[in-house]
Amino acid sequence: MSRLAHVIRKEFIQIRRDSMMPRLILIAPILQLILFGYAATNDVRNVPVAVFDGDRSADSRRIAQAIESSYYFHLVAAEDDPRSLEDLILRGRAQIGVHIPQDFHRTIMRGETAQIGVLVDGSDSNTAGIVTAYLVGILNSKALEFQVRSARSQGTFGQEFPQLIVEPRVWYNIDLRSVNYMVPGVIGLILLVLTISLASLAIVRERERGTLEQLMVTPLRGRELIFGKLIPFAILATFDVALIFLITIGWFKVPFRGSLALLFAMALMFLVGNLGMGLLVSALSRTQQEAQILAFLIIMPSVLLSGFMFPIQNMPEFIQTITYLIPFRYFLEIVRGVFLKGVGVSVLWPQMAALTGMAVALIVTGIASFRKHL
Numbered sequence: 001m002s003r004l005a006h007v008i009r010k011e012f013i014q015i016r017r018d019s020m021m022p023r024l025i026l027i028a029p030i031l032q033l034i035l036f037g038y039a040a041t042n043d044v045r046n047v048p049v050a051v052f053d054g055d056r057s058a059d060s061r062r063i064a065q066a067i068e069s070s071y072y073f074h075l076v077a078a079e080d081d082p083r084s085l086e087d088l089i090l091r092g093r094a095q096i097g098v099h100i101p102q103d104f105h106r107t108i109m110r111g112e113t114a115q116i117g118v119l120v121d122g123s124d125s126n127t128a129g130i131v132t133a134y135l136v137g138i139l140n141s142k143a144l145e146f147q148v149r150s151a152r153s154q155g156t157f158g159q160e161f162p163q164l165i166v167e168p169r170v171w172y173n174i175d176l177r178s179v180n181y182m183v184p185g186v187i188g189l190i191l192l193v194l195t196i197s198l199a200s201l202a203i204v205r206e207r208e209r210g211t212l213e214q215l216m217v218t219p220l221r222g223r224e225l226i227f228g229k230l231i232p233f234a235i236l237a238t239f240d241v242a243l244i245f246l247i248t249i250g251w252f253k254v255p256f257r258g259s260l261a262l263l264f265a266m267a268l269m270f271l272v273g274n275l276g277m278g279l280l281v282s283a284l285s286r287t288q289q290e291a292q293i294l295a296f297l298i299i300m301p302s303v304l305l306s307g308f309m310f311p312i313q314n315m316p317e318f319i320q321t322i323t324y325l326i327p328f329r330y331f332l333e334i335v336r337g338v339f340l341k342g343v344g345v346s347v348l349w350p351q352m353a354a355l356t357g358m359a360v361a362l363i364v365t366g367i368a369s370f371r372k373h374l
Contacts, residue, residue, distance in 0.1 A: 003221075007228025015232065025198070029190045029240045030247065036186040037179060037252050044130045050077040050085055050094035057105035063116070063142050067098065072134045085119055095121045096131060108146050172340045180254050184339040185308045187244050188270065188331045193299055195237050195271055199278020200291040202229040208288060226367055230275045234268075241267045257342030263335065266352060269359045270331045276362030283369045302328045327362075330355040 015021045049067055053060045068075040076094055077084075085097030099117030107114040116139060122128045173180045241264065248254050277298060285291035303309065305319065306328035312320055323329050330351040337343045337351075345352065 004224045011232040037183045046074045047131045048076040048094045049073045049096045050088045051098045052082045054102040055104035059105045060100045184335045195274035196278040199275045200281040200295040203282040204285045204291045258338030273359035273362045276366040279366030327358045
């Protein structure tokens with residue numbers, strides 16, 4: 001144990017002497033959390049809309065006013081030529097163009113069906129689908145008003161019409177704030193990037209400096225050297241977990257309804273797996289550049305296939321099968337379940353078992369690869 005303690009002490013001294021390492025370990029995660037917390041959002045608001053009002057009636061103006069007063073839209077232009085709508089969308093000045101044709105009011109007053117043209121920039125298909133649904137909802141609401149007015153004018157307002165009353169109730173994220181969903185995932189993202197990046201340089205840095213052979217001729221055992229290098233990173237990463245947790249709760253006001261002990265236990269297991277993966281990368285690399293490239297090739301697919309950015313259920317089936325090999329997927333399900341739903345072991349035990357098994361397999365593989373390489 002004394003030899004292991006000396007290695008750990010040596011690593012902490014090296015980290016302290018490296019001017020960039022403390023910033024990378026302590027300051028970078030905070031900045032990343034704040035930036036991702038504000039930037040990584042699915043909320044749609046202030047979408048630029050251009051309107052061509054060819055009717056210029058009270059009804060057409062009501063539609064334009066309803067769009068402009070909505071929380072989701074921002075009226076950027078009221079055009080006199082319908083052809084200018086396409087040009088505004090092409091130039092990126094507007095994301096939606098609304099075309100209200102001539103005789104719109106007269107068509108409604110005759111009890112006929114009036115049409116409104118909607119042009120949507122579909123470059124971002126996700127946002128386009130959301131804003132189209134919002135706009136259709138506003139137009140349907142105005143259409144109901146016109147139908148009621150038409151029924152009154154025709155003397156049929158007193159008749160009973162079948163109605164459908166919908167009372168939605170949102171659980172777990174009542175305000176529908178995307179930050180409540182994204183920020184807990186950012187915790188896992190930061191830990192993934194930080195631990196794999198640092199661990200991937202642990203051995204290869206010694207190899208480049210020519211000090212690895214000096215360490216191997218000492219009485220140190222192989223596992224003492226490996227754990228002596230990984231334990232300091234695990235301690236610092238655990239400190240980062242606590243710091244990020246406080247910022248998530250205190251700054252972003254994300255509700256926490258679950259077990260703090262369960263969250264930290266699974267975060268520690270996630271760290272162990274990432275450190276094992278980083279150790280494997282470090283053992284297989286000859287230079288720090290190789291290690292950084294390999295780490296990037298591991299981190300990027302993990303982020304894309306974990307469900308952090310895109311729902312897994314929307315992926316092709318063969319891709320969904322691959323996601324079961326991504327530890328980040330299970331940690332995301334755990335951290336979001338603990339934060340937002342307050343679920344425990346009785347619900348999360350499949351994810352916990354998978355994450356624990358992968359962590360053990362990765363750390364054992366990393367150690368075995370290091371020994372074999374030497």
